[in-house]
Amino acid sequence: MQIYNTMTGKKEEFVPLMDKRVGMYVCGPTVYNFIHIGNARSFIVFDLVRRYLEYKGYDVTYVQNFTDIDDKMIKRANEESISVFELGERFINEYFKDADALGIKRATVHPRATQVIDSIIEFISDLVAKGYAYQTDDGVYFSVEKFDGYGKLSKKNIEDLISGARVDVNERKKNPLDFALWKAAKPGEPCWESPWGKGRPGWHIECSVMSSKYLGNSFDIHGGGPDLVFPHHENEIAQSEARNGTVFARYWMHAGYLNINNQKMSKSLGNFFTVREVLQRYDPMVVRFFMLSSHYRSPINFSFELLDQTAGGLDRIKNALIRLNGLKGQAGDTSADFSVREAVQKEKDRFIASMDDDFNTAEAISNIFNIVSIANSRVDEGSGQALIKFVSGTICELLGVLGITFNLNADMLDEEIECLIKERQEARARKDFKTADRIRDELKERGIILEDTPQGVRWKRK
Ligand SMILES: Nc1ncnc2c1ncn2[C@@H]1O[C@H](COP(=O)(O)OP(=O)(O)OP(=O)(O)O)[C@@H](O)[C@H]1O
Ligand SMILES: [Zn+2]
Numbered sequence: 493m494q495i496y497n498t499m500t501g502k503k504e505e506f507v508p509l510m511d512k513r514v515g516m517y518v519c520g521p522t523v524y525n526f527i528h529i530g531n532a533r534s535f536i537v538f539d540l541v542r543r544y545l546e547y548k549g550y551d552v553t554y555v556q557n558f559t560d561i562d563d564k565m566i567k568r569a570n571e572e573s574i575s576v577f578e579l580g581e582r583f584i585n586e587y588f589k590d591a592d593a594l595g596i597k598r599a600t601v602h603p604r605a606t607q608v609i610d611s612i613i614e615f616i617s618d619l620v621a622k623g624y625a626y627q628t629d630d631g632v633y634f635s636v637e638k639f640d641g642y643g644k645l646s647k648k649n650i651e652d653l654i655s656g657a658r659v660d661v662n663e664r665k666k667n668p669l670d671f672a673l674w675k676a677a678k679p680g681e682p683c684w685e686s687p688w689g690k691g692r693p694g695w696h697i698e699c700s701v702m703s704s705k706y707l708g709n710s711f712d713i714h715g716g717g718p719d720l721v722f723p724h725h726e727n728e729i730a731q732s733e734a735r736n737g738t739v740f741a742r743y744w745m746h747a748g749y750l751n752i753n754n755q756k757m758s759k760s761l762g763n764f765f766t767v768r769e770v771l772q773r774y775d776p777m778v779v780r781f782f783m784l785s786s787h788y789r790s791p792i793n794f795s796f797e798l799l800d801q802t803a804g805g806l807d808r809i810k811n812a813l814i815r816l817n818g819l820k821g822q823a824g825d826t827s828a829d830f831s832v833r834e835a836v837q838k839e840k841d842r843f844i845a846s847m848d849d850d851f852n853t854a855e856a857i858s859n860i861f862n863i864v865s866i867a868n869s870r871v872d873e874g875s876g877q878a879l880i881k882f883v884s885g886t887i888c889e890l891l892g893v894l895g896i897t898f899n900l901n902a903d904m905l906d907e908e909i910e911c912l913i914k915e916r917q918e919a920r921a922r923k924d925f926k927t928a929d930r931i932r933d934e935l936k937e938r939g940i941i942l943e944d945t946p947q948g949v950r951w952k953r954k
Contacts (some may be wrong), residue, residue, distance in 0.1 A: 493548065494849040496789065498744040499645055500720060503850050508712045514550045515711035516542060517703040517741065518603070519720055522559040523583035524568040527590055528764035529779065529794065534717040534747040536780055537788040537851075539596040539895060541715065544847050547893045555706045556599040557699060558584055560606050561692055561740050566681055571643035576682050590767040593776040595895040603696040608705060609684045612693045615701045615735060616646050616673045616686075624734040625673055627688050628664035632674040632675065635668055639730040645744060646722035671727050673697050678685065694702035698921055703741075704732065714741030718749050748791045750783075757794065770799075773919075773927055777896050778803045784853040799931060805861070807937060809887065810898050812864045814857065816884040820875040822875050826925075828878040832870045836883055839863045853894065858888050909940055916942075 494503040508514050518538045521527055527535075535556075547551050559565075560580035569576040584604075591598075605612075615633055619625040624638050636642050636650070643650050650669070659666035665672075672694035682691040703711065709732065716725060725744065732740040740748035749756050757764045770779060773796075782802040786792045839859045846855035867883050891897070912931050918928035932942055939954040 494850050495743050495745065498746050499868045501647075504743070508550065509710065509742070512550055512905065514713065514931065515707035516545075516552055516554050516555070516713040516715065517699070517707060518556045518599075518714075519699055519716040519724065520556040520558050521583075521587055522562055522564055523580050523587060524565045524584060525759070526586055526766040526768050528666045528757060528759065528766050528786055529770055530750040531717070532590065532594060532763060532767050532779070533750045533783050534715070535591060535596050536594060536895075537747040538715045538745070540784060540788070540853065541599065541713070541851060543895055544851060544893060552600075552709060553602050554597075554599045555603065555703060557702045558587075558602060558604045558725050559695060559698060560584070560604045561682065562695055577606070582604070586768075590771070591772055594767065594780050595776065595894075595897065603702045603706065605693060605702075605799065608698070608701055609693065611705055612697055612701045612816070613674075613684075613686050613699065615704075615731070616688075616693075618735050619673065619731065622630045622734065624731075624765070626666065629676065630664050631672050631676045631691055631694075632688050633663075633665045633670040634727070634731060634734075635667065636669040636671070636730065639734050641733070642669075642730050645729055646692055648722060648726070664752065671696060671723065673731070696724055697731060699724070700728050700731040700740075703728075704736070709736035709740070710742060713743045713745060715745040715747070718746050721746055735778050746789070748786075748789045751791050751793050752794060752795075767796075773805065774799055774817045775806075777858075777898060781806050781857075781896055786855055787854050788851055796926075800926065803930065803934075806896075806898075807934070809860065809864050809891070811937065812867050813884055813887060813898075816867060816871065816887075817873070819873055819880050821869070821873065821875050821880045823877065823894050825876040825878060826874060828870070828874075829876045832866060832875070833879055833882060835866050835870075835885055836863050840886055840890065843893075847893070856890070856894070860887065863887055863890075909951060910936065913951060917949065 493506045495506045496503045516538075518535075521531060522941060542552050542554050558580065561576060565579060569579040570581065596640060616625060620627070620632065625632050625634050643653065652809050653669055654667065661928040674686060674688055674691050675694060676688070677692065681692065683692055703714070714725070737749065751757060752763050755763060756759065767779075782799055783792070785802060835854045839862045841858040843856045846852040846859060863883065863886060867887070871880060871883050912935060916928045916931040919925070919931065935942060935951070941952050943950045944954070
């Protein structure tokens with residue numbers, strides 16, 4: 493299996509440190525707000541990597557942190573007149589609601605920065621003792637020049653970085669590239685006691701500490717969003733390798749950007765949609781399927797039109813499964829069954845080959861659609877029961893690898909229908925006819941006919 497390693501800039505054969513076990517760390521959200529769908533992309537991507545490794549039989553220890561103390565957290569907590577701890581608790585819960593809906597499995601451990609302060613202090617003390625860090629009156633800094641190989645992940649040249657660096661007037665560091673490991677407390681800020689006085693940890697150190705705490709000093713895969721390569725991951729490497737004297741993460745994986753109008757979706761630009769608002773209009777599985785329809789390293793240009801198209805594609809798969817589940821079939825094998833089974837098996841093998849090639853989900857999804865086409869054209873009441881089961885089982889298995897699941901119960905509950913009708917009425921009221929039509933079509937496909945009458949909308953089953 494090949495994985496593209498940002499460190500080497502090429503695809504490499506994946507060989508974990510321990511046979512059949514994988515240690516994986518992914519940088520998690522700063523919990524001061526709802527996540528937007530750009531943030532969700534990288535969580536979905538790494539959830540996919542984890543699921544596929546598990547499908548291949550690896551026992552994956554997956555660690556994803558919550559950054560629950562930093563400037564943004566403090567600012568937002570002050571604005572809301574609550575403590576950073578309350579704020580963190582609230583948005584960790586909100587994160588889980590979104591992530592669960594999107595089929596992102598819970599990590600083996602979700603450590604929080606504020607829960608590992610003792611380990612952070614110990615780690616920084618080791619760096620100070622080894623001469624890699626120094627104390628000033630505003631905290632403790634990592635001395636970038638002391639670490640050979642700074643810039644090796646981002647391929648940045650240290651001299652260029654120094655000449656381009658800007659120093660905040662409040663910082664007392666020796667070199668403009670040095671970064672804070674510990675920040676001395678300012679009045680009114682949450683803080684902890686430490687050998688360097690009251691303060692709080694810097695952002696980068698959290699991930700070095702939490703990864704080694706749960707995965708050891710050297711582990712297999714480190715993942716994160718595209719903008720984390722520099723400086724965050726570069727700094728994690730410097731801290732960890734300086735302290736531990738061993739290779740930190742062996743494979744570095746970075747997801748691509750989710751753009752909107754060809755510009756990065758981001759909170760500061762204000763061009764974002766939260767997961768919560770998108771899920772009011774779309775099935776979470778449509779959002780997940782959309783994210784996986786492109787290669788994880790390619791940029792995605794988000795639009796609601798593309799989500800609509802994705803919804804149509806997913807419906808095609810769902811309808812094929814509903815039809816297959818409704819077939820009775822023949823008791824024994826029929827003569828045509830063998831070649832159909834062979835064609836489906838070939839697509840399944842291709843799916844696995846696509847996924848083995850640096851998680852090429854775009855290709856893997858086309859393999860699923862090929863199986864759907866085979867099912868639609870070559871599996872019917874004349875097919876053997878075993879074949880019907882094999883075809884629908886294969887589609888479900890491969891969708892499961894991507895974390896896509898559906899409720900195939902064709903009989904919708906009355907409440908579910910009423911709820912969708914209400915959603916359609918709301919869409920019409922705000923003149924969003926596309927959504928209104930999509931809901932009507934979705935209901936129609938599931939056997940529900942809508943009638944607009946002067947008294948309101950009536951519905952009946954076909
Ligand atoms: N448009 C995007 N596409 C893919 N990943 C993203 C995108 N925006 C943010 N991320 C990832 O989400 C995580 C959290 O990012 P962050 O909180 O900085 O979001 P942001 O919207 O970029 O915020 P800001 O604009 O305030 O920097 C990071 O790992 C980042 O790489
Ligand atoms: Zn990190």
